[in-house]
Amino acid sequence: MNNLFIQSISVDWNKIDPDSYLWKIEAIQGLEKLEFSKPITFFVGDNGSGKSTLLEAIAISYGFNPEGGTKNYHFSTYDSHSDLYQFIILSKGYRKADWGYFLRAESFYNVATKEEEYADINHPSNKYHEKSHGESFLSIAQNHLKPNGIYLFDEPEAALSCQRQLTLLMEIYEYAKKGSQFIIATHSPILLGIPEAEIFTFDHGFIHACEYEETDSYQVTEMFINNRKELFRRLFSNE
Numbered sequence: 001m002n003n004l005f006i007q008s009i010s011v012d013w014n015k016i017d018p019d020s021y022l023w024k025i026e027a028i029q030g031l032e033k034l035e036f037s038k039p040i041t042f043f044v045g046d047n048g049s050g051k052s053t054l055l056e057a058i059a060i061s062y063g064f065n066p067e068g069g070t071k072n073y074h075f076s077t078y079d080s081h082s083d084l085y086q087f088i089i090l091s092k093g094y095r096k097a098d099w100g101y102f103l104r105a106e107s108f109y110n111v112a113t114k115e116e117e118y119a120d121i122n123h124p125s126n127k128y129h130e131k132s133h134g135e136s137f138l139s140i141a142q143n144h145l146k147p148n149g150i151y152l153f154d155e156p157e158a159a160l161s162c163q164r165q166l167t168l169l170m171e172i173y174e175y176a177k178k179g180s181q182f183i184i185a186t187h188s189p190i191l192l193g194i195p196e197a198e199i200f201t202f203d204h205g206f207i208h209a210c211e212y213e214e215t216d217s218y219q220v221t222e223m224f225i226n227n228r229k230e231l232f233r234r235l236f237s238n239e
Helices: 053-064 104-118 133-142 162-178 216-226 230-236
Strands: 005-010 033-035 040-044 086-093 097-106 149-154 179-184 200-202 207-211
Touching: 005 230, 040 104, 053 097, 053 149, 053 179, 086 149, 097 133, 097 162, 133 179, 149 162, 162 179, 216 230
Parallel strands: 040 179, 040 200, 097 149, 149 179
Antiparallel strands: 005 033, 005 086, 200 207
């Protein structure tokens, strides 16, 4: 056993209704067990491949609010999450996390609003709505990063410039070295480049480990940068 807070996950498919749409998510339907071995784990894959669905289920099963925030956040603006969390079995390590945060790009506005409502004299608001989208996005992540924490981020790069992504990359790497665990769903070739991270791809119909250079995020970006003019010539040849 390593020192990670979440050692592995498994899915009890016997309890899932045969008509559930979860059976139609190709990468997830064959999942029996997924083991984590590194402090930083990435989920990658095309849109609709199931990476956010699985990340969300892990977060809820661990005790986080479905729309994001800390474990102290309890609200519901719109129930968009699946019921997969009811069938997820978490295998936890011997350590207990000192802190944690679930960041969802799609419900960030709701969490920022709730943060203002929860504020009081002892816990003043960080006024995320008064910052630019990118600044508030990075701030909400930075303000909650602590040693020995558990962090689940769904597309944290969504509002960040390339430079800000590098800032977040360095902070994730720093806190992973301080005993924190990160599970991140992303399309960012920048974040995926964090040294010593493990990457699971949801493409090709099943979840499996891959190298950084094997991800579509890397390959498409590399192809675009190195062959931009030729790519455009082919894409626009019929115009």
